[in-house]
Amino acid sequence: xxxxxxxxxxxxxxxxxxxxxxxxxxxxxxxxxxxSLATNLDKEAENLIISKIKNKFPAHGILAEEKGGDxxxxxxxxxxxxxxxxxxxxxxxxxxxxSIGILFKKEFIGGVIYMxxxxxxYTAQKGSGAYKNGEKIxxxxxxxxKDCSISFDSSIKYSPADMLRVLGExxxxxxxxxxxxxxxxQLSYLAEGKxxxxxxxxxxxxxxxxxxxxxxxxxxxxxxxNGEPITYQSIGYVASNSLVHGxxxxxxxxxLNI
Numbered sequence: 001x002x003x004x005x006x007x008x009x010x011x012x013x014x015x016x017x018x019x020x021x022x023x024x025x026x027x028x029x030x031x032x033x034x035x036s037l038a039t040n041l042d043k044e045a046e047n048l049i050i051s052k053i054k055n056k057f058p059a060h061g062i063l064a065e066e067k068g069g070d071x072x073x074x075x076x077x078x079x080x081x082x083x084x085x086x087x088x089x090x091x092x093x094x095x096x097x098x099s100i101g102i103l104f105k106k107e108f109i110g111g112v113i114y115m116x117x118x119x120x121x122y123t124a125q126k127g128s129g130a131y132k133n134g135e136k137i138x139x140x141x142x143x144x145x146k147d148c149s150i151s152f153d154s155s156i157k158y159s160p161a162d163m164l165r166v167l168g169e170x171x172x173x174x175x176x177x178x179x180x181x182x183x184x185x186q187l188s189y190l191a192e193g194k195x196x197x198x199x200x201x202x203x204x205x206x207x208x209x210x211x212x213x214x215x216x217x218x219x220x221x222x223x224x225x226n227g228e229p230i231t232y233q234s235i236g237y238v239a240s241n242s243l244v245h246g247x248x249x250x251x252x253x254x255x256l257n258i
Contacts, residue, residue, distance in 0.1 A: 004057075004076070004102055005125055008112040011052045012098040015045040015082055016116030023117075024092055037086060042066055045082035049100065053078055063232065065206040077103040079209035079232060085182030097184035101209025103232055111210035113184045122188045122214050130191050130218035139220040139241035140193035145173045148196035148244060151186035153236075154179040155202045163201055166255045170199070173251070187211030190239055191218040197248050198239040201225065205232045211239070221245045226253050 019041055028040040046066050053060060061074035065081050078100060083089060085096030094117040102110035113122040122137075124130040130137050142148050150170065156163045171177060178195070180186050183203050189195040191214045200208070208222070212230060215222045222239040224230050227249050230237055238249050 002125075005110050005112065005123060007052060007056050008078075008100045008102060008110065009114075009121065009123060011049040012100050012112045012114035013116075013121070014052070015048050015098045016114045018045050018048060019083055019089070019096065019098070020116045023089070023094065026090065029090060037090060038066060039083075039086060039090065041089070042083045042086055045098065046080060049080050049082055049098075063205060065204070075105050077106075077232065079103065079205050081184070081206040081210075084184035084207060085180075088181045093181070095180055095182050095185050097182060097188070099184045099206065099210040101205075101212060101232075103209070106232065108209065108212040108216075108232075111213035113188045113210050113214060115185065115188065120188065122191060122210075124191075124214040124217040126213060126217070128217065130214045132188075132192055137192040137218050139191060139215070139218050140196050141243065142196045142241060143243045145244055145247050146175060148174045149176050149178065149194075150174050150197040150199065150248075151178045151180055151189070151195050152198075153200045153202060154181050158202050162256055166199070166252055169251050169255045170248075183207040183211060187215060187239060190220060190241070191215050193241070196241050197244065198237075199248070199252060201236045203236055205234065208234075208237055208239075215239055223249065225256070 026039045060076040061072040062070045063079045081099040084099045088095045097115040100112045109126040186198045221242040225236045
């Protein structure tokens with residue numbers, strides 16, 4: 001398992017360097033079917049990561065944001081977001097990162113998030129704790145919603161009625177709300193206690209796969225929007241420091257009537 005994590009770290013750092021070296025130097029922006037945007041650098045970083053995985057573990061499955069799935073029924077599945085926070089990157093906002101999650105027999109067993117601008121490397125392996133640049137990290141100890149800082153989904157345009165209703169219920173009950181535009185950033189902040197909660201409605205597996213193991217190993221909790229176990233096929237999530245998870249999950253579920 002160590003060699004899998006080591007490769008994920010190496011790939012994430014190389015892809016992160018590519019992104020930082022080309023920050024502000026985008027050559028191509030494309031609109032995808034879901035109206036989100038991708039750049040030439042998303043694809044270049046993804047190709048770099050996939051190439052390293054295939055060279056070392058040619059039989060392993062891959063699910064990547066830009067290229068989709070390849071041999072995804074293999075016991076090992078790598079889920080890749082080569083640049084989480086693309087829309088920030090396009091606007092020269094330096095909140096973006098590389099996210100690589102690793103599953104074995106559909107179970108989240110490892111995660112690597114690299115925030116290259118700040119040189120922040122978050123890693124976790126099931127049963128071994130969560131780390132930032134080699135130092136162990138843990139979620140916050142907040143026990144009351146009124147003291148909690150929450151990160152909320154910024155893609156409100158996709159389902160404004162539902163999302164604004166949930167936001168309206170949450171706003172008076174928490175201390176403050178942030179919209180960071182990057183699951184890699186909000187989940188890494190949650191894992192080290194800088195945030196206490198996160199709610200996303202339209203995030204895909206490549207957005208959160210790395211964060212699942214990191215959050216859990218840091219002592220937090222992450223589940224689907226209605227409280228179901230999160231899987232590599234889930235869309236959206238509720239994540240927390242675990243101490244207030246029941247409270248936030250109930251608000252989301254009851255507000256949406258799910």
